[in-house]
Each structure stands twice: as structure tokens, then as C-alpha cells.
Amino acid sequence: MKVFLAGGGTSGHIHPAVAIADELKKQDNETGILFCGTEKGLESQIIPSMGYPFEVIRASQLPMKISKKTFKAVKEFLAGRKMCRKLIREQKPDVVIGTGGFVCSPLIAAAHKEKVPILLHEQNAFPGRSNRMMSRYAGTVCTSFPGIEHYFHKKAKIVFTGNPIRRVFSEVERSACREKLGLSDNDTLILAMGGSLGARTVNDAIVELAKTITDPNVKIILSVGKQRYKEVMEQAKDWPKSIEVFEYIKDPEVYLSACDLFVGRAGAITCAEVQAVGAPSVLIPYPYAAQDHQTYNAKTFEDAHAGILLPDDQAVEKLPGIVTELLSDPERMKTMRENSRKLAIYDAASRICDEVKALVR
Secondary structure, three states: OEEEEEOOOOHHHHHHHHHHHHHHHHHOOOOEEEEEEOOOOOHHHHHHHOOOOEEEOOOOOOOOOOOHHHHHHHHHHHHHHHHHHHHHHHHOOOEEEEOOOOOHHHHHHHHHHOOOOEEEEEOOOOOOHHHHHHHHHOOEEEEOOOOOHHHOOOOOEEEEOOOOOOOHHHHOOHHHHHHHOOOOOOOEEEEEEOOOOOOHHHHHHHHHHHHHOOOOOEEEEEEOOOOOHHHHHHHHHHOOOOEEEEOOOOOHHHHHHHOOEEEEOOOHHHHHHHHHHOOOEEEOOOOOOHHHHHHHHHHHHHHOOOEEEOOHHHHHHHHHHHHHHHHOOHHHHHHHHHHHHHHOOOOHHHHHHHHHHHHHO
């Protein structure tokens, strides 16, 4: 089987595409994989580093409102679709997979023109524009949250598969992770992460939280991201000693599994990883995410009593009180941990691959 994939703009679109490709190769090493993306997009850095071939195509984000940029975006889309049609004719893929982001649209439209089966995967509880628009061409749309079928074209088959994440998140064991980090039964670990780029609101809220903590057994680890590390380290000179600052955590599965509480953004992949290890969470959605999709993601946790949704503009003021209340209620924390795990789907990549094969048969 030969498969074309596209997903870009953010790591939240790219890593699910890689997870799908990895599972396809695991099931059949002879599967041919080709990724398509833009020259300047994050995908052009991540995909080659993963060992997959990468083809540059043209694509541009469509503005929310009509402007001069709209005409440029349409021009880039048409040029990208032409490039993709040429690629499809030359390499004859059996199926095309899109995982969201504007970079997908030219490839999906080209596959439709060339009558190649199409599968889309949507990571968020509120689908992105590209997947909503292109669902009219898709044979199957795989979703990561239930109950969002109505956002897609009625002709598409909608299948709830979950978000594909690295297998290690389903394999880690909490007590072993805590031992690895040197945590005793009396220690409480709060893990705060602002995503790969960091988040100033999360940083500021954690500092305010640390000022209220008097128990020496409560430890806070804050991952600030590469862009903000220097800035944060300068500020951290005056921070409470209970905060340990990391630029980047290479093995987040260990820290997530070991932590007693996670505080951070509500990106789709972060949410799936938190579910997989069953961490109680306070989720602070990024307020400028497209269509505010992180708020929808976080709300699924709150509705399931697995986490707390804390709006960005209230985080600094309210986080200390929320955390203090949670830490004083072990039963509630235990329930949140159990409910978080109930949301997890550990075989999402395999489910998606089953749908891919069903399209090709």
C-alpha cells in the first residue's frame, strides 16, 4: 500500500500524522509513506527528522475575513492542488490521509480530483476549518472526541477513534516513574507545562501558586519552552524555591505519570497524553487558538469530572485557590484520576489504520 499524508502548521497536527504512519509501517513494513507540506512549516523540520520522505507543496492559510490575503491564499491553494495532482499521477497512492491544518487542503482536493480514497483525522473537540471544509471529499473522518459528527459533511463516514499518541504513554507505571524522579509517598508533584512554545500565563499563575504553598513536600516542576527559557530564568531568581524550571522535558510520559496534578494548556495531544496516564488536571486553554478549540477540549475533561477548566484571564488570580482546594481533597483527586483514564483510548492509531485499510479494499 502507498500512502500520502499531510498535516501541518502545529505539532498537534503533525505528530498524529506521524503516529498513523508509524502504525501503518508497524503493521506492514512494505507500506510506502510520503508526507506533503510547506517549505517553511514546522512539518518541514519534524517529518524528515522522523525518517520519512517529505515533498514540498504550496499552501497558505485562509484568513478568517476576506482581504488581500484571501486572494493570495486561494492562489496558493490552486497552485498546491496542481502540484499534488501531478504527484498523485506520478506515484499513484492508494489512499490520502489529512490530519488538519491548511497544508492539507491542496492534497485532499487533489486526491478528490484524482479519485483517490481520502481519510481525515480531527484531533480537537471543535474541528478546524480545513477538516470541516474537506470532509465533503472524505470517505472517512476519524474523530478524537465523541459527539462532533454534526460538524462534518453528511456523506462522510464518521468514526470515533481517539487521538494517536506515542505508545510509551500507555506503558508507563506510576510508582516506577515516581521512584525514577526520587519522589516519596509523602511528596506531592505539580507538573506545569505551557506547550513547546511556553505560555506566560501558565508561568505567572504557577509563581502565584508557589507563593501560597508552605508544605515543603509539595514540589512544582515548570516546563517553560525554548522561546521563554532565558526570560523565565531571569525572573526565576526571585521565585519561590519550590519551583524547578525546565527548558524542555524530553520524557514527559515519566513526569505526567508521576505527577499528582497537571497544570497547562489544552492542546489535543496534551489532552490525550494526560488521559493516557490518568493525571488530574487544571487546563488553561490558549485563548487565541483557532475557533477557541482548546476551550472545547478542556470542557470534555470538566464535563467528565476529570479536570478543571480555568479561563486564561482568570488563571493567575484563581489557580492558587483551586490547587489548594484540590490538594486538600484526596478523594476528589482520586476520582479525577480515574475519570481521566476512562477518557483515554490507547489503540487510536490502530483504529485509524483499520479505517485506512477499509477504504483501500
